[in-house]
Amino acid sequence: MSDQQIGGTISSAKVKVERSNKKEVLIFQIKIKVVDYDGHGFKYCSVTRNIEEFEGDRNFFDLPVVSLDYAEKSNYLKGLINENGKLFFDLAKGTHYKSYEGSLIRWKQVGGCLVVETIKANGRVMINQQP
Incomplete structure (x- = not known):
């Protein structure tokens, strides 16, 4: 919801068909396992990202999911995700x-x-x- 970049591990990926405006749309659905805190303890939860079928070329970085290994600013993103995670864990208790x-x-x-x-x-x- 916050549009913050998150890091996780892909737990599943599949192609599915959805109906939109009376036509079928192919969607590549990716489930990502992330760590969350529910007020009592840390737990794994899943985040789902969908990539709709598209015509022609698209910039890899315009997609909702990018492999961290291929990101242009990989080291920066790893550092940012780690910093946000540390802050989250610091604020999660107490x-x-x-x-x-x-x-x-x-x-x-x-x-x-x-x-x-x-x-x-x-x-x-x-x-x-x-x-």
């Missing part, structure tokens, strides 16, 4: 008081469907995870 400027992203139910809602959120934040 109580922390932080200042935040940016957007709050959450799921909202509208007419029986879940949609992503973005809200301006500038202020103080308390992160509190009880063991």
Whole structure:
């Protein structure tokens, strides 16, 4: 939801057919195993990325999934992912008081469907995870 780059291990990949606007679309679906924290402990979860069939050439880096080995800034991305992971693990346990400027992203139910809602959120934040 946050459009942050994540790192993980591909757990499965398959081609599937979906119907869109009364026509069939081929999709290459990739499931990626990542580490998450649910407030009680760390766990593996899956993130799914879809690549729709397309005509002609497309830049490799415009796809939603890029092998880290082939990324133009591989070392930079590895460092960024590691830094974000360390920060996540540091904040995941205990109580922390932080200042935040940016957007709050959450799921909202509208007419029986879940949609992503973005809200301006500038202020103080308390992160509190009880063991």
